[in-house]
Amino acid sequence: MAGRYTQEEVNELVAKAVAAETYNGREVIENYEESLQSLKQTVEELLTKNQTLETQMAAKDQNIANEVGALEQSEKKYAALEKDYDSVKGELNRFDDKLTELGLKIKQGYEEQLAQQVAKIANLEGELAAIYDDVMDKPGTVRVRSIRLANLELSDLHAPVADDNQEVLALTLHAPFSKPIGRMIAQGLHGVELTD
Structure with missing residues (x-):
């Protein structure tokens, strides 16, 4: 080798080799730095996307939680x-x-009251009939100021009688009850005349 190259040529070749190696190393380093920067940018983009996805997932989870809460409230x-x-x-x-x-109870009470009224009317008819029979054979006028029959007050009961031969007795009743009630009471009597 020493026979073919001079020391100067050898030094020049070494310098060129070192320069080439240095250039290649610098290029490799630059390529590595570019790749690293690109990778870093990609990682940052992925982190940003991941953060966005996490935010979206958190929002969806919150929406689901809200819907579940609303459903529970609706169920309650x-x-x-x-x-x-x-x-x-x-x-x-x-x-x-x-x-x-x-x-x-109202029906039962009404039926009981109705039965009591029917009994009172029947009793009153009997008592009036008894009074009628009592005064029928007596000539003259029977005057009773006040008489209570079946819890009904009859004021000024007049029973004018003409003579023994008269077959129909005319009674005039002055009573504190209406004509329909009076007519019902007087059904058992003969020839009853009711005044207003």
């Missing part, structure tokens, strides 16, 4: 409404039972 409201409905329905049933019971 429905349960409360169902409970209120059952309570109102129970109250209505109890009210209906009370109305039925009250209707039966």
